[in-house]
Amino acid sequence: MAILLLAGLGLFALLSWWPGWWVRQVMARHRAPVDRYPFSGGDLARYLLDRRGLADVTVEMTKDGDHYDPHSRSVRLSPENFSGRSLTAITVAAHEVGHALQHAEGDPAFERRQEMVERSAWAQRVAGWLLVAIPVVTVLEKQPMPALVMLVVGVLTMAVPLLAQLSNLPIEMDASFNRALPMLEQGGWLTKTERKPARQILRAAALTYVAQAIGSLLNVLKWLRGLRM
Template identity: 85%
Template sequence: MLILLLAAMGLLALLSWWPNWWVGQVMARHAQPADRYPFSGGDLARYLLDRRGLSDVTVEATKEGDHYDPHARSVRLSPANFSGRSLTAITVAAHEVGHALQHAEGDPAFARRQEMVERSAWAQRVAGWILVAIPAVTLIEKQPAPALVMLVVGVLTMAVPLVAQLSNLPIELDASFKRALPMLEECGWLGKAEKKPARQILRAAAFTYVAQALSSVLNVVKWLRGLRM
């Protein structure tokens, strides 16, 4: 039984590692040459937003990873993509602008995604408190029943972020292929040889959430394994 559990954990670890590795490889591969375009990812994001009447949406560099913040109404890019002039930089910038367009258009799927993301953050904090409290409750009550109830609640609460991350995938694919790619093509910034790698970058940007979802599954399994020990 122990061998099967360890094998399952090893498989989950591999599954959670591989998408992150693949995303990183795709992004790094097309970050060269670094001066492919005469404008940076930040410049492109600003241009695309202004062209669509979203001059109130800011474009900022951040160390927290590429994302669109709907509360601040800001497209935030990593330093490499904000200042970079590579295919990766402009493609990722267009992808994040795609999210800004979803928000501006009142896309109901985008609104549901934001609500779920906020709820999942709250649920994850609650899960952490519950799972940390389990050993103390077991010791105080001197019986497993309350701890088992807390364990079930904690695991279910930790599953909420997993559902939220998987539900992000359609929104990410929409931002990539129905918004970012057409914007890049209509402006003539993708040559024939660049269309395929651009699609690879956009697919990688979308599937980042799949990697995060697999990591969430692995975290739950680690918690369960730790509690058994």
């Protein structure tokens, strides 16, 4: 029984680690050469937005990861994608512009996605507080049951972001393959040999948040293992 449990935990750890590793590998693989195009990811994002009448949407550099912020109406790109001139840079930029288009068109699925992301972020914060409070409650109550209840609630709450991102996959895939890919192909920015790697990058961009959510859940399990020890 113990062997099966350890094997199950090992399999879960592998499945949790693999998506994030795969996303990073795909992105890094196509960042070279860094001067493949005469324009950067930031330049392309600005061009695509202007061509579609979204001059009011800004393009900014950020250290918080590539994303579109609907509150400030900003396409935000990491430094390597904002200034980079690689296949990864222009493809990720097109993906984030795809989200800006969804927002501008009032896509109901995009609106639901934003609500779910914000609620899951709140749930993750609550879970963090619960998990931190477990040792304190255990000492004060001098019995394990209240802490056990908090533990179960905390772990279940930490799973909310993962479920939210899994349900958001259709909107991510839409931004990648129904918006970004056609923009890149129509602009003539992809050669025949670049179409397959571009699709890999777009798939990785769509799975980025899922990989992050799985990683967060894995961190919780690591924390619980340390607590048990």
